[in-house]
Amino acid sequence: MSAPLLELEKATIRFGGLTAVSELTLSVVDNELVGLIGPNGAGKTTAFNMITGVYQPTSGEIRFAGKNTRGIKPNRLAGFGIARTFQNIRLFSSMSVLDNIRVAARLHNGEGYFSALWRGKAWKNAEAETERNAIELLEIFDLAQHRDELAVSLPYGDQRRLEIVRALATRPKLLLLDEPAAGMNPSEKDDLMRLIRFVKERYNLSVLLVEHDMKVVMGICQRIAVLEYGIKIAEGTPKEIQCHPKVIEAYLGAAAV
């Protein structure tokens, strides 16, 4: 097995008296798709917020590509290759679909004010590359025909997929997906599963997926970690997780047996 791209070692975060994530040890290797599941309030989004630098762990360590991320700001971590989507859609609603992607890619490229003003050859090359990349992603996600429409005018499922496209436009190594199937209908969910698998291979991504839909999680994850009250209670393959007594008791319920 290759060295982990992402490693959490006893990562803990406390908010006042509440330990939202407690001594979480978890790793994701190159090109691996790992699920992070658990009941509401278990600490999944908080774990994402620690990985992306939004929160600093109270104790423990998080490493990305072997480097301790402590104290590194979210925008710099994004530059190192960590991208995420959010539980609640956060598109620029008054921008077109294509502009949403362009903005994300430009921020990632670190385009400065003067280079944008000057618009030299390097700027033009980077711009053309951004455009090609954005259009390829829109085609993969079947959104190319909507490229000039306002993001807000897209149906809900398309907006969710656009969020993933926007994250991918930053050319990440690690993609964190926070409930990407929320609110999707069954055929959109099937499509989403196919797309996540496809882009993982196409761009050689590692993916950490938070998702409540068990069909999606069990269908695409290679490995799954389960949180309850901030504590990892189980980790294993989808098959192992489905029949893990602690997981059934805490989360999946009798229906899963």
Ligand SMILES: Nc1ncnc2c1ncn2[C@@H]1O[C@H](COP(=O)(O)OP(=O)(O)OP(=O)(O)O)[C@@H](O)[C@H]1O
């Ligand atoms: N900034 C904060 N300040 C105080 N408490 C917080 C903060 N962020 C999260 N929490 C608390 O940490 C716990 C874990 O929340 P978190 O949102 O990570 O859960 P989750 O597993 O993502 O839940 P869900 O599935 O409902 O999204 C909750 O009790 C939450 O209220």
